[in-house]
Amino acid sequence: MTKPTIFSGIQPSGHLMIGNYTGALKNWVELQDHYHCLFVMVDLHTISVQQDPAELRQHTYDLIAMYLACGLDPKKNLIFVQSHVTEHAELAWILSCYTFMGELNRMTQYKDKAARHQANINAGLFGYPVLMAADILLYNTNLVPVGNDQKQHMELTRDIAQRFNARHGEVFTVPEGYYPKVGARIMSLQNPDKKMSKSDSNSQNYIAMLDQPSVILKKCKRAVTDSDTDIRFDPENKAGISNLMSIYATATGSTMDDVQNAFEGKGYGDFKKAVGEAVVAMLEPIQKRYHEIRKDETSIEKMLQVNAEKARELARPTLEKVYDAVGFVKPLR
Numbered sequence: 001m002t003k004p005t006i007f008s009g010i011q012p013s014g015h016l017m018i019g020n021y022t023g024a025l026k027n028w029v030e031l032q033d034h035y036h037c038l039f040v041m042v043d044l045h046t047i048s049v050q051q052d053p054a055e056l057r058q059h060t061y062d063l064i065a066m067y068l069a070c071g072l073d074p075k076k077n078l079i080f081v082q083s084h085v086t087e088h089a090e091l092a093w094i095l096s097c098y099t100f101m102g103e104l105n106r107m108t109q110y111k112d113k114a115a116r117h118q119a120n121i122n123a124g125l126f127g128y129p130v131l132m133a134a135d136i137l138l139y140n141t142n143l144v145p146v147g148n149d150q151k152q153h154m155e156l157t158r159d160i161a162q163r164f165n166a167r168h169g170e171v172f173t174v175p176e177g178y179y180p181k182v183g184a185r186i187m188s189l190q191n192p193d194k195k196m197s198k199s200d201s202n203s204q205n206y207i208a209m210l211d212q213p214s215v216i217l218k219k220c221k222r223a224v225t226d227s228d229t230d231i232r233f234d235p236e237n238k239a240g241i242s243n244l245m246s247i248y249a250t251a252t253g254s255t256m257d258d259v260q261n262a263f264e265g266k267g268y269g270d271f272k273k274a275v276g277e278a279v280v281a282m283l284e285p286i287q288k289r290y291h292e293i294r295k296d297e298t299s300i301e302k303m304l305q306v307n308a309e310k311a312r313e314l315a316r317p318t319l320e321k322v323y324d325a326v327g328f329v330k331p332l333r
């Protein structure tokens with residue numbers, strides 16, 4: 001039996017925070033033996049919003065180093081940069097001829113981003129979901145782990161694949177979204193009704209993967225709680241404490257009952273200190289590996305070269321099939 005294929009794309013913009021680790025990366029480390037996984041830095045997508053070129057380049061290295069530091073193995077998975085595999089952009093063009101303006105116009109992420117970047121509502125931003133469909137469809141992907149905010153893009157990807165197949169025969173595998181369970185989310189420290197987000201303007205709201213231990217301890221100490229005293233999991237009435245309990249449980253690998261029992265009768269102060277220490281203990285080995293990997297850009301580049309070549313070997317036959325299906329003359333090679 002061949003393993004099902006998983007495709008995951010992430011934009012090299014900004015730094016990762018603990019939610020990215022506990023909600024995604026940590027689980028992927030476990031998936032890597034059971035699935036054929038592609039982890040792709042989607043730099044082509046990133047420039048649909050204006051970027052500083054030097055920062056984009058640094059963020060791309062940073063993100064790859066972080067993936068490796070978290071335990072994703074570039075020998076078991078394909079970890080590469082989207083712009084290194086030109087088939088992504090080429091397939092996106094073809095698929096854009098199979099996507100309706102009306103469909104793209106309905107995308108809520110486009111509407112949100114257009115509202116936020118009014119001076120730069122470019123065609124790339126509009127066509128963003130088509131490029132995402134190309135990413136996924138190039139590799140006969142079965143499963144796409146994404147947040148709920150990407151559901152609409154996944155539905156569009158499936159529609160494009162089915163539309164193309166209906167016209168030209170079974171060219172594409174129709175992929176499925178693989179969504180996180182509700183409740184598995186980590187919330188903002190200061191505003192626990194909101195999701196913890198790396199783009200939050202207040203850094204007290206999140207814990208970044210590269211935060212110093214002293215910063216992590218301080219952020220946990222200052223996290224918003226309530227005026228009760230009991231440490232009890234009740235996300236509705238005790239959002240702050242419940243969030244800290246989830247963080248503690250994920251960081252230590254314990255169940256919610258364990259956490260509740262361990263802190264029975266203890267004060268919030270002690271509990272927050274324990275949460276901070278648990279997060280530090282989880283992140284310290286990752287940060288150490290990260291700094292070692294990150295300083296050797298040559299090794300990162302070599303790994304990327306090997307992985308992009310392997311990705312191309314998978315992408316090229318799909319693109320050729322598509323070119324043939326639409327009626328392009330096959331060039332002699």
Ligand code: TRP
Pocket residue numbers: 007008009010011042045131132135136144145146150
């Ligand atoms: N749009 C995704 C996001 O913002 C990133 C992305 C691009 C992606 N291409 C993808 C995700 C392909 C999954 C599969 O999160």
